[in-house]
Amino acid sequence: MKTNKIAVYFSAATLTMSVAQMITGIVILRWVQPEEMGLWNTINLIQTYGIFIQLGITNGLNRELPYSLGKGNKNNAIELVSTALYFNRICIYVTLFVSVICGIYFYFTSGINNFIITFCVVCLILIMFLYQNLLTVTYRTNNSFNSLATNYFIQTVFTLISLPLVYYWNYNGMIVRYLILGFTTIIIMHYFRPFKINPNWNTLHFKKLLKTGLPLFSLGYLHGITTTMDRVVLLKFVGMGAVGLYSPSLAILAVMRMLPKALGTYLYPQMSYELGKTGDYRKLWGWTWKSTVYLFLIFLPFIVLGIFSIKWIIQSYFPAYIESIDIMKYTLISGLFSGSIVGFNVLNSLKAFKHITVLYISKLILNLILMIIFIKIMKNPICGVAFSLVIADIIYFVGGLYICYFVLITKPIKHE
Known part of the structure; x- marks a missing residue:
């Protein structure tokens, strides 16, 4: 019963934060021009690729920590966290050094402009994100x-009260707002951190985290490429202005993936813990398909409402993005499927690296092929990218569920 209450409280917190981010993300579009959003979203790709420096250590900890706790080995769990903290400190120092060098170079080559200001802010946010991660x-x-749920509620408050910064100072206010939100998030999470221990190096634990985490990170990185491919393709075939018009869709996808990601933060360690404690595969399969179907059903009415109301909302309040209406409709449908796959985390718990590889590479190739096809045959190339994601995400949704069933029920794989 206590577990169910915490799950409900955590879900409520994540949903509240998601709604707040969705509302503020949409409102911001009213005060920031498409070209400026294009600049922000382009430079913000640094965050996606910057986490490579962690070498998957946090991914390894994400699996090994709850697995160790499930087996009742608390001392081992503490040592794993301490080692990860030590390595992460090194990552932060290296990132700070590289950011300063690049910032100085950009300053002497182009002076102070929106690009260098945005670059510096994104680098600072990346440094904070490394610790937050x-x-x-x-x-x-x-x-x-x-x-963590309490943290999310507090973050929701800061998300809302910081909105006037964008209203009064537009683009500059927006980047300052993101910087403030990143800083407050770190302060809150550091204060409530469950392991108040000092960093300490242990080579054996580092190797264990690296052995588990590097494959998981590499696969997650591969998956991350598929989620940023839409922007890369638009930049290649259309231009930065297209990324600006695509920004409302990026906001929609970010919000729709926020809830599943947050719920995955709860469900994934529960799966790893259960795997270490009981090794009950049928129970894990139940969690997998139920979480997937339930999220799909929760999202469905909101997607239908969004499709029928988005035109009026954009025409009435965001006229600068009228060209994005059809694009956003496709994105809502795509998000319905891509946002409902939280149960796929069971593959990480099982360390099913081969199966995850097949799943992600298939999605990557499928996305690329479909985007190239539809960007050429559809009148609006941005709509072509959005529509290709609808098809790819439906196929990925069905294929992913099948692979989960295969490794859990049809031909169970060993775990360690």
Whole structure:
């Protein structure tokens, strides 16, 4: 019963934060021009690729920590966290050094402009995110998830009260707002962190985290490429202005993936914990398909409402993005499927690296082929990219569920 209450509280917190981010993300579009949003979203790709420096250590901790706790080995769990903290500190110092060098270079070559200001802000946010990324995977017990939910509610408040910064200072206000939100998030998560221990190096634990985390990170990185491919293709075939018009769709996808990602933060360690404790594959399959279907049904009425109301909303309040209406409709349908796959985390718990590889590479190739095809045959190339994602995400949704069933029920794989 206690677990169910925490799950509900955590879900409520994540949903509240998602709604707040969705509303503020849409409102911001009213005060920031498409060209400026294109600049922000392009440079912000640094965050996607910057986490490579962590070498998957946080991914390894994300799996090994709850698995160790499930087996009742708390001392081992503490040592894993301590080692990860030590390595993450090194990552932060290296990132700061590289950012300063690049910032100085851009300053002397182009002076102060929106590009260099945005670059510096994004680099600072990346540095904070490296620590946030590690802190998040240490919230693995029910009590810590309760604290994490409280963190989300507090972050929601900051998300809302910081909105006037964009209203009064437009683009500059927006980037300052993101910087403030990143800083407050770190402060809150650091204060409530479940493991208040000092960083300490342990080579054996580092190797274990690297052995588990590097494959998971590499595969996650591959998956991340598929989620940014739409912007890359638009930049290649259309231009930065197209990315600006695509920004409302990016906001929709970000919000629709926020809830599944947050729920995955809860469900994934529970799966790893259960795997370490009981190894019950049928129970894990139940969690997998139920979480997927339930999320799909929760999203469905909101998607239908969004499709029928988006035209009026854009025409009435965001006239600068009228060309994005049809694009956003396709994105809503795409998000319905891509946002409902939280149960696929069971593959990470099982360390089913081969199966994950097949799944992600298939999606990557499918996305690329469909985007190239539809960007050429559809009148609006941006709509072509959005429509290709609809088809790709439906196929990925069905194929992913089948692979989960295969490794859990049809031909169960061993775990360690």
